Structures are given as C-alpha cells and as structure tokens.
Amino acid sequence: MVVYMLMSLCYKWYLDISKNGDYFPDYITNLVARQSKDLIDVTGYNAQVLPHSEEPSMKLIINDKYLARVIEGCNSVSVIILFVSFIVAFSGSLKTTLMYILSGSVLIYTVNLLRIVILSIGLYHYPWRRDILHTVIFPGIIYGMVFLLWIFWVNRFSNMIKKNE
Numbered sequence: 177m178v179v180y181m182l183m184s185l186c187y188k189w190y191l192d193i194s195k196n197g198d199y200f201p202d203y204i205t206n207l208v209a210r211q212s213k214d215l216i217d218v219t220g221y222n223a224q225v226l227p228h229s230e231e232p233s234m235k236l237i238i239n240d241k242y243l244a245r246v247i248e249g250c251n252s253v254s255v256i257i258l259f260v261s262f263i264v265a266f267s268g269s270l271k272t273t274l275m276y277i278l279s280g281s282v283l284i285y286t287v288n289l290l291r292i293v294i295l296s297i298g299l300y301h302y303p304w305r306r307d308i309l310h311t312v313i314f315p316g317i318i319y320g321m322v323f324l325l326w327i328f329w330v331n332r333f334s335n336m337i338k339k340n341e
Contacts, residue, residue: 180261187253201232204253209234209246212292221297236296243299244292252288252318256281259322268333276333280325287321 194202209225216223216238224237225246233245260277267273295314299306 177261177265179264180257183257183260187257191248200227201234201248202251205246205248205251206234208251208289208292209236211289212236212246212296215289215293216296219293219297221300223296236292238296238300241300243296243303246292250288250292252285255288255318255322256284259284259325262326263329266330266334268329268335272333276329280329283325284318284322288318291317 191202197203199206213223213225213236216236221238222240224235226235226237228235228245231245231247233247235242236244236246259280263273263277263280268276291314295309298309302309
C-alpha cells in the first residue's frame with residue numbers, strides 16, 4: 177500500500193508540473209498519442225493527433241474522422257503503478273522483482289498502445305459499438321493481462337510461495 181501511495185503521489189506531482197510543460201497534456205500522454213498515431217499509420221490508415229482545444233487530451237483522427245480522445249487515463253501509467261505495487265507487495269529476490277517489474281511494465285505499455293490502435297480502428301469501422309468496445313472489451317484486455325501477470329508472479333517468483341513450502 178505504501179508503494180502504491182508513493183507512486184501515485186509522484187504521478188500526481190508529475191501531472192501537476194506537466195501543466196506548464198512543453199507537451200500537452202503531459203509528456204507521457206502525448207507520447208502515447210503520437211505512438212498510437214504512428215502504429216495506425218503503419219496499418220495503412222491516415223492518422224493524426226492534435227491537442228484538444230477544450231480539455232487536456234489529444235484528438236485521435238483517422239482518415240479525417242475524429243474518433244477518440246487520448247486522455248491521461250489512456251497512457252497506462254496508473255495501471256503500471258497498480259501492477260508494480262502488487263509485485264512489490266509479493267516480492268521475490270531483488271533482481272527477479274526488478275526484472276519482472278521492468279518487463280511487465282513494458283508489456284503493459286505495449287499492449288496498451290495496441291489496445292488504443294485496435295480500439296480506434298474498431299471505432300472507425302463500427303462506431304455503433306463504441307460503448308462495448310471502450311467500456312467492456314478493451315479494459316478487459318488490459319486488466320485481464322495484468323491479472324494474469326500477477327497470478328504468474330505469485331505462483332512462480334513470489335517469496336510467499338517459498339515461505340509456504
């Protein structure tokens with residue numbers, strides 16, 4: 177719980193100081209939006225990201241059609257904080273814990289980018305499925321993956337298993 181609170185406070189501090197920064201709305205959200213755009217471009221669509229004029233988000237546009245906003249909650253940092261907190265709570269050896277945190281965080285970040293890309297392309301083709309895509313399927317993918325990473329960690333690397341054997 178301490179790790180979660182400290183990391184959350186640091187992230188809030190980062191968001192507060194980002195308000196006056198060079199990247200809108202903050203560096204990580206801006207980066208996620210730009211990387212999502214680049215991945216969408218690779219799939220053959222013409223994508224753009226533009227700062228939203230009325231809120232702290234980036235507009236995601238595919239083939240001149242405004243489809244989605246990339247907001248701070250889309251950048252995967254909160255999910256990574258939750259993931260790291262759980263891993264630390266059930267830590268193993270220092271080296272194994274750090275390697276799992278690093279590789280798990282990269283995996284979460286990457287899957288989140290792919291999630292945004294697939295969601296955006298899905299919204300382009302199936303806009304009437306917006307609610308189920310955004311509120312059920314794609315959160316299920318990211319949180320389901322984190323849950324599987326946690327289960328794998330506890331069963332394979334956590335000291336909790338070693339203490340009970």
